[in-house]
Amino acid sequence: MHGEASSALYTAEVVHWITLCVMGIVYTLRVLWLLRFKAGKDRSPAGGEGRTSAKKGAYYSLANAAMPWSMESTRRGWFFYLTFAVFHLGITCGIALAFISTLYRPFVEQPAVAWTFGTFTALAFLIGIGRMIRRLAVPVMRLISTPDDYFSLLMLTVWFLIGTVTQAHIAGASQFPQEGWVIAYLYLTSFFLLYVPFSKISHYLYYPFTRWYIGKALGHRGSYPVLRG
């Protein structure tokens, strides 16, 4: 942790790491909970005439997030896919910022890193606002949204904003001399880490399971990789 940190910052950093441990524990329990449900066995004979297999389908399915051409919804909504990609890169940068700033701050003080992290968190912030507007304005999105959906998005959007400012502060672009932004960002990240396992944001934990199983099932039957004209 940063050697010259103030006691407030130090406390924020400690809390931050503790919440990470808590999140790890809760996630472990989540995965164990999911594994408690027996996986359905497919007794049907393999389809696909040797073109594909359960394993091939599963791997293809796991790579889905990186293959926007594989789904009609992402081919047609390429801008939406782009925002998805940037949004998630923003999350990656935000998390990296939180952890690296407590471990080795000089790294995030480097201009290239600062610009990269700052740009992605800033873009993610804008996308977050756009998504919030979409969720509030589009009837179907409003219909399917739960308070958790709104709160998770709001929390992330604010987190991106604070993250962007924090990155600017760390990089020396901010005029505020205090560590306030960093402390605020770390506490927000801590809350984020605590809340995530109980919210929809934990979807990335389930992604490998859902995609693996659907890919395996459809690959076994010969339908995955997707057969389109």
Place this chain on the structure above:
Amino acid sequence: MNPEATSLEEATTVEAEGQKDKAAIVEAESQEAGGAQAPSDKAQKLQELLATKLNRQVVGSLVGCIHCGMCHEACHYVLTHPDDPKMTPSYKADQLRKIFKANHDWTGRVFPWWVGANTPVTDEDLERLKDIAFGTCTNCRRCTYNCPMGVDTATLNRLMRGLLTSVGVMPEGVRVVSKDQWEIGNQMGVLKEDYVDTLEWMSEDLVAEVEDESATIPIDKTNCEIMYTINPREAKYDPRTIAKAAKIFWAADESWTMPSEGWDQTNFGLFSGDDQLGGTAGKRVYEKVQELNAKRLVISECGHGFRSTRCEAPNWSQTDVPFPMESSIFTMLNYIKEGRIVVDPNVCKERVTYHDSCNLARSCGIVEEPRELLRMTATDFVEMIPNRAENYCCTGGGGAMSMSEYTPRRLVSAKVKADQITATGATIVVTSCHNCVDGLADLIKHYKLDCRVAQLVDLVADALVLEECAVSKKKAALKPEAVRVLEGRRILVVDDEEDARTFLGTVLADAGATIIEATGGDEALELAKKENPDLITLDISMPGKDGVEVFRELRGSPDTAGMAICVVTGHPEFREVIYAASMDKPDGYMHKPVSPDDLVDGLRRILDLKEKKH
């Protein structure tokens, strides 16, 4: 709770805002009720049953949805009901998700309102769920393919249907059809007598069409290569497809049979979500294949029938099926590839397009084989856009054709498919699914499209070049064998009538014999001594020395007494004269007119017997 909230009228006329408000009110009412009321027996039972249906795949799909809305435009109901947000797949799946969260998810149990957890309370709630699960989704799986998380919404919807069915909440049509499948053994309630009658009727038609007594439909024949199963719709409404399939099997010289029971490959368990029915229906077919000791099961062109029988019923019935199962698409295609049948693509010159059945394309990976077959049987094939796994549902799937209360909504949703078909300019829409046939025929009529529906079996059967198929080749191959049976034999044909001599001489010469002809009795006796033939065919009624006298002299002379003689006469009254005489009897007797096969066969047998005696 307002059970009318999802009616077609509202779905198509109320503005988005209104819909949203109504949905919010419904949700609020439901939540309010949930807090104040004890659930009805059915609602309680439904929640208890959910626990028994959960496996890792299902739970993954229940917790994996992020409400991103990506599935929205994948659904044909959404595209045709743009003002009704409740048509979106995630909303439909959320109905089950809410119950799951309320009962099985940590956050849902502690803060239900926060994550939208909720449970049905009244029977009206269940009716509302029924309208969503059965009336706004055909389980086509298109949304599943468009979900970035891999959430299988179609499976969740089927699970919801199954839970509702388990507590007796289902559309009347589903109830009736399920009952027929449980009790009569097929989903259309076709009685065994009617079914067998239909097969016999089709059999007779086919025999008459191809003029071959062997072209019958074998019923319950054991030890065949193939047991062929059908959709009850074929027996009840469109038996021509049975006759056409039979024609193809006959042309391919296949060893096949149809069972008198266990012939329904369809499975309403897939539509109602009733795994028990699904397993039972599947097992009936499996057991029949084993009982008849058929080597493999061929499933006629039926999307859900194929998916149920081959892919799902082994799981529902917990059976490891020990024999191969294939769609008749593959059977027909393989016949062509193996040269067992030959087809002429020029028979169908109309523009054809192909509609991919959801069950075949998205759930069973069958997309290229039907196209391969289509290109072999039609000259002008155009693709529908989109196609294959991205094709839109015919809108008749998921049992929708049996739920008349949702027909108006179904036909509105069919606009997507109607537009797809129109864009191809095709006059024939080919599909490999009976549900699709009905769904497409219905929308073609509704939208007044200038085209008709056909199946691959229609195209293949119509395009058959019978003389080049295996059955004809086999017959041709048998003929040379018949020719050879008299090879090396010398036969004296005795007849005063030229026509008769020509006929007998030609047939016997075709069978390999060397022919010597005599036009009367004296000539016959002279040639018999001179040529010493292996056999004499002897006419009785001849001018001058008749056949009876010739016979007596031949038997009386030591040189000719042992000659094989077969009387061939148009006067049966003379038979007694010969047989009453106190001398050796002729070796054979035939009555004119005699068929070529009988003649050759008869003479061969006489010669064989004669050889054995010596």
